[in-house]
Amino acid sequence: MDNVIRRRTPGARVARLALYAVLLLAALFYLLPLAVMLITSVKPLDEISAGSLLALPQSPTLAPWAKAWGEACTGMRCEGVGGYFWNSFAIVIPAVLISTVVGALNGYALTKWRFKGSELLFALMLFGCFIPFQVVLLPMAQTLGWLGLSSSRAGLILVHVIFGIAFTTLFFRNFYVAIPTELVSAAKLDGAGFFRIFWRILLPVSAPIIVVSVIWQFTQIWNDFLFGVAFSAHDTQPVTVALNNLVNTSTGVREYNVDMAAAMIAALPTLVVYVLAGKYFVRGLTAGSVKG
Amino acid sequence: MSALEIHEVRKDFGNERVLKDVSLAIESGEFLILVGPSGCGKSTLMNAIAGLEPVTDGQILIADRDVTWLTPAERDIAMVFQSYALYPSMTVRQNICFGLEMRKVPKDERDAAVERVADLLQITALLDRKPSQLSGGQRQRVAMGRALAREPAVYLFDEPLSNLDAKLRVDMRTEIKKLHQRLGTTIVYVTHDQIEAMTLADRIAVMRDGHILQLGTPDEVYNDPVDIFVAGFMGSPSMNFITTTLEGQAGDYLVRIETSNEEALVLPWPASRETPAMAGQVGRSVILGLRPEHFSEEDVRLSEQAEGTLLEAQVSVVEPTGADILLRLPLGEGEVTARVGPKCEVTPGERLSLRVDMGRAVLFDAESQQRLA
Numbered sequence: 001m002d003n004v005i006r007r008r009t010p011g012a013r014v015a016r017l018a019l020y021a022v023l024l025l026a027a028l029f030y031l032l033p034l035a036v037m038l039i040t041s042v043k044p045l046d047e048i049s050a051g052s053l054l055a056l057p058q059s060p061t062l063a064p065w066a067k068a069w070g071e072a073c074t075g076m077r078c079e080g081v082g083g084y085f086w087n088s089f090a091i092v093i094p095a096v097l098i099s100t101v102v103g104a105l106n107g108y109a110l111t112k113w114r115f116k117g118s119e120l121l122f123a124l125m126l127f128g129c130f131i132p133f134q135v136v137l138l139p140m141a142q143t144l145g146w147l148g149l150s151s152s153r154a155g156l157i158l159v160h161v162i163f164g165i166a167f168t169t170l171f172f173r174n175f176y177v178a179i180p181t182e183l184v185s186a187a188k189l190d191g192a193g194f195f196r197i198f199w200r201i202l203l204p205v206s207a208p209i210i211v212v213s214v215i216w217q218f219t220q221i222w223n224d225f226l227f228g229v230a231f232s233a234h235d236t237q238p239v240t241v242a243l244n245n246l247v248n249t250s251t252g253v254r255e256y257n258v259d260m261a262a263a264m265i266a267a268l269p270t271l272v273v274y275v276l277a278g279k280y281f282v283r284g285l286t287a288g289s290v291k292g
Numbered sequence: 293m294s295a296l297e298i299h300e301v302r303k304d305f306g307n308e309r310v311l312k313d314v315s316l317a318i319e320s321g322e323f324l325i326l327v328g329p330s331g332c333g334k335s336t337l338m339n340a341i342a343g344l345e346p347v348t349d350g351q352i353l354i355a356d357r358d359v360t361w362l363t364p365a366e367r368d369i370a371m372v373f374q375s376y377a378l379y380p381s382m383t384v385r386q387n388i389c390f391g392l393e394m395r396k397v398p399k400d401e402r403d404a405a406v407e408r409v410a411d412l413l414q415i416t417a418l419l420d421r422k423p424s425q426l427s428g429g430q431r432q433r434v435a436m437g438r439a440l441a442r443e444p445a446v447y448l449f450d451e452p453l454s455n456l457d458a459k460l461r462v463d464m465r466t467e468i469k470k471l472h473q474r475l476g477t478t479i480v481y482v483t484h485d486q487i488e489a490m491t492l493a494d495r496i497a498v499m500r501d502g503h504i505l506q507l508g509t510p511d512e513v514y515n516d517p518v519d520i521f522v523a524g525f526m527g528s529p530s531m532n533f534i535t536t537t538l539e540g541q542a543g544d545y546l547v548r549i550e551t552s553n554e555e556a557l558v559l560p561w562p563a564s565r566e567t568p569a570m571a572g573q574v575g576r577s578v579i580l581g582l583r584p585e586h587f588s589e590e591d592v593r594l595s596e597q598a599e600g601t602l603l604e605a606q607v608s609v610v611e612p613t614g615a616d617i618l619l620r621l622p623l624g625e626g627e628v629t630a631r632v633g634p635k636c637e638v639t640p641g642e643r644l645s646l647r648v649d650m651g652r653a654v655l656f657d658a659e660s661q662q663r664l665a
Contacts, residue, residue: 180375180377182373182374182375182377183377183379183380185342185344185364185371185373185377186371186373186377186379186438187379187390188344188363188364188365189342189344189364189365189369189370189371189391190365190390190391190394190438191365191391191394191395192365192390192394196394200379200390201379201381204380204381204382205380205381
């Protein structure tokens with residue numbers, strides 16, 4: 001039921017059907033690449049070269065997945081993308097946590113402890129959301145060099161944290177601005193200080209926006225290729241870079257099934273995160289926009 | 293001992309002076325109400341007392357201790373907010389305890405305080421609920437409970453009843469009054485509702501544009517206003533202001549009300565309410581202030597001394613309120629409101645004789661708006 005008043009004339013029915021048909025087609029169109037990837041990743045190589053792209057596998061196999069994980073060649077080494085997969089986690093988890101915590105504190109300070117110029121500072125931080133990655137590659141490389149963090153995992157984490165703070169600050173600032181400042185005044189009168197008010201009053205109601213921040217940052221950092229390829233050494237490369245190397249390594253026959261399996265492996269974590277927490281994501285993005 | 297003293301407090305926001313040398317002092321156990329239209333500075337003054345905003349200049353003393361530059365927590369005050377400001381993630385019990393916990397009060401004392409407060413406000417059954425599970429009136433009680441748990445020197449109430457519906461507001465008003473009578477606490481209470489101010493206060497401070505215009509008991513502020521603003525702000529329906537001309541001489545003053553289509557109405561000014569300031573205004577235009585209840589039907593007897601002056605006018609609107617009837621009738625250049633008994637049978641357009649109790653009338657300077665007599 002859509003709660004719209006309309007007469008159910010035959011013409012209206014036809015229009016409705018046409019509408020659903022268009023939507024269904026659009027959905028299929030978007031799902032098709034994923035379907036092709038999944039199907040291809042479980043087909044033996046001879047079926048791929050013989051059959052059509054969309055044909056279901058005759059003798060499904062998980063061998064391409066195993067190869068992609070543990071044996072496929074990424075450049076000079078042939079150890080699969082498995083190690084790089086864990087590399088990505090080692091980069092993403094600290095980067096997500098640090099940028100979320102800093103963003104939360106920024107948002108809290110910018111809304112509940114306003115100071116002269118706090119609005120200007122926020123506007124300048126917002127600017128960070130619009131800086132293209134390419135622009136900062138060289139200065140960032142220089143800075144990491146000065147800090148002694150070139151080609152290190154810590155350096156890459158630092159870059160992701162800095163880039164992420166603009167977004168996480170925006171999220172938390174817009175969430176906290178809707179929380180009545182009287183709450184903070186009351187806690188001040190009760191004798192709580194800056195961090196205790198944050199910890200005891202603000203943080204317990206921040207779950208929706210924490211979810212938004214974590215999903216957003218996780219997806220951004222996990223999917224990053226440019227910083228990964230520019231600022232990491234070979235053994236700390238994230239899975240996106242490994243995937244690129246795997247697909248571009250040309251020795252003998254091109255193993256499309258292995259490529260597809262590796263791509264699926266690289267894409268799975270963000271999909272899982274969204275499926276698990278997606279409904280909180282939407283809820284958090286719209287929190288405060290509607291009174292209720 | 294003064295529970296709270298404010299000396300020439302000034303507050304600027306940028307170039308705008310929101311508080312202009314405000315001074316006042318209240319005794320321990322006194323109930324002071326700050327009242328005024330929005331933007332008059334009453335909430336700013338409240339925040340200054342609470343320490344939520346620093347003052348530009350001046351001094352604030354709580355229990356004879358200079359707190360001007362102390363943090364809110366160090367001031368020995370508790371506050372009830374307009375939005376209640378209950379911590380959403382905590383239960384009622386935790387809300388009431390929070391201030392004690394922050395002050396490192398031992399657990400058993402905290403429990404005792406919760407019990408005492410819950411008992412006092414009849415919220416024992418709600419102690420384990422979250423604020424979102426409470427009605428507006430219950431939230432209001434919890435907010436008061438949180439303030440009462442700590443027993444500070446001064447309680448601040450910032451428009452605590454304005455988010456409640458009309459009936460509940462009247463009930464809670466009575467409860468606050470009862471609480472104050474029972475506990476003898478010192479309260480500073482901000483409101484824009486002049487009825488709340490009249491019913492609750494020991495003293496009222498009427499504010500406007502960052503000044504305290506008048507500080508006095510409800511009776512003084514209502515019957516003895518210092519200027520037209522205070523006179524018009526207090527009382528509902530508000531006081532009628534009639535432009536008149538002052539005539540006569542000391543001992544025999546008259547106010548003349550010119551009317552366009554009828555002959556002028558001349559009312560004698562009672563000798564007992566003469567002031568020296570009137571002498572300089574003879575022959576000039578002055579403003580006569582009459583409250584709706586200063587009119588009455590012809591056959592109603594007034595206070596002993598004043599016989600009251602009769603006037604006759606054509607009633608334009610009749611508004612029965614149940615307890616009494618409000619009449620609108622032309623007088624001078626405008627219309628005035630008169631309050632008569634509920635039995636008065638009158639229809640719009642009818643002419644009616646009314647008695648005016650000049651013994652309670654007030655007179656203002658037309659230019660300075662200040663009180664003359």
